[in-house]
Amino acid sequence: MANWNKVGVVCGVFLTNFLVIGPFKSMGVYFLVFQLDLGASAQEASMALSIMFGTYFAVGPLVTVMCSFFGYKSTCLIGMTLAALGVCLSSAAPSIGFIYVTVGLCLGSGACMAVTPMYALVGQLFTDKRPFVNNIVTLGSAVSSVPLNLLAQIWIDSYGWRGSLLLMGGVVLNALPAILFTMNAASRCNAKQKAGRRKVFDTSLLKSCPFLLYCVANGFYIANMVLVATYLIRYAQSLGIDNLAAAGLSSIMAAVEIVLRPVSGYMSSLKTICSFRVNRSYILGGAALLQSMFLFTLPFVTDYLGVAIVVVACSACVGAAGALPITVLSDLFGPEKLPTSLGIRTFSMAAPPLVGIAVDATEMFSLPFFFSAGFSLIAGVCFVIVDLCVKPPEDKEQVVVEAETKPQDSHETKT
Structure with a gap:
């Protein structure tokens, strides 16, 4: 029965991503x-989406505090209500500044509150296959993006953008x-639905150059994704x-993700493939570098087939x-560093309006x-450099254990 409850948690998180992050994207x-x-203007229009993405990452530490005081379920419900209210109020927007508040702040912060506790539950219930499960639950937003991008345009044509x-x-x-x-399925699995009291923003991490470099790489990677999400349809x-x-181009992007995310999640969950050790940092860095190359060619394509x-x-x-990006962060620095990382990489929200100018x-x-x-290129190089500079926590523990056991072994030999 416990296994079925875990399946229920995965399905529930998948659906929440489908219904909250799908409209967000x-x-x-x-x-x-x-x-x-x-x-x-292009700068002002992109600012709305920039605030939305930036707020989504910025309120991560706040969500941790809310989970500590109100619990996971209340935090998710507050977030879902705030996100829905923000989108609905946007239909009455008299100016772009109103959109900054409703779409930017309300939808951005509400989406983070709705899904972050869900990821915490998944982290509690799954350990060995966490990368695979993370890819499955986040797949919900990609699945909903396929019809929603097209439906949103159809709704705009039929009912106007306010009705849409x-x-x-x-x-x-x-x-x-x-x-x-x-939340009901998680309670049956005895999952802890109230975060323990811990340091919300670990300032000691600011002294770690590899950690800061990783956060910078994450920021550039997110900035690259935000720019594509903001300008792809407008460019077409x-x-x-x-x-x-x-x-439909955004729907095509989502459809490709649907196919590859489960494969990526399964492959990254393995320790070795054909006797080769799986290095998640290299996979992430290589994907970012390849994406940089393809993005550079996009402005030189002027027909629909080529763009597609x-x-x-x-x-x-x-x-x-x-x-x-989240899995590698846990591998290299430990999962407890996640709220701090999400807060630091919010500088990526500055990219769309600056490019809009x-x-x-x-x-x-x-x-x-x-x-x-360029952002994707910088991110890919930084991901690889960080992996070369940092030994994962489990490797560090293994070194300590070996150091402690060696003197004892030599003493026993002499005896």
Whole structure:
């Protein structure tokens, strides 16, 4: 029965990602309407999505505190309500500044509150296959992105962007039964649903150069992803591609992730493949470097087929990396460092509006992909460097054990 309850937790977290993070990732469809109907520049329109992604990472330490005081279930329900309320209120936005609050702050922070406790439950219940399970549960957002990107554009064409946002808010509200189901299944597994009191922001980590470098790499990697999510559809529209076909590019990205994430999760869960040791840092770094190469070629493609091919190639790299940024962080520094890392990498939210200034000045929507390629290149190199500088915690423990046992063995030999 316990195993079935664990399956229930996985299904519940998957559905929560499907209904909360899916709409979160689909906000790029509204980039053009924010420009046309609210009179926003590229910088101002991208700022809304930038605040949303930045807030999602910034409130990680706050969610830890909320879990300590209110428990996992209450934190998830508060987050789901805040996210749905933010999306629904956006339908009444009189200006782009209103969108900054509703989509940027409310949806960003609400999504983090809704899913972060879920990941904590998965971490408690699964150890050996944690990378594989993490990829399965995060797959929910990719599965929902396939229809939601297209549906959002269809809703915009049929009901206007305000009606579309109301419908998207209803999608988020449907996460309520998924959250309740997950918490009920977790309680039957005796999972601890209240975080222990611990240091929210570990300032001692700021003295660790490898840790800071890893956080910088994470930040650049996230900045690259945010730029693609923000400008891909708008770039396709600037080429004269139909709005629905342009929205379909995001669905293509999600579909490729759906195929590759389970494979990536399974492969990264193995210790060796064909007698070769699996190094998750190298997989992550290699995927980022390949993605950089494909992103660099995207601005030179001007037809839909060519753009779709490059998008598939980039999505394959994203799918190969999967949830490895978080998994590698735990491997190298320990899972207790996660809240601090999420807080540090929030500098990535500055990338879209800064790039938006360049787009406004040049009116070139291909420009963000050169920046994205550079960010991905920096991230890939840094991931590899950090792995060369840091010995994982379990290896360190093994060295200590060997150091302690060797003198004792030599003493016994002499005796």
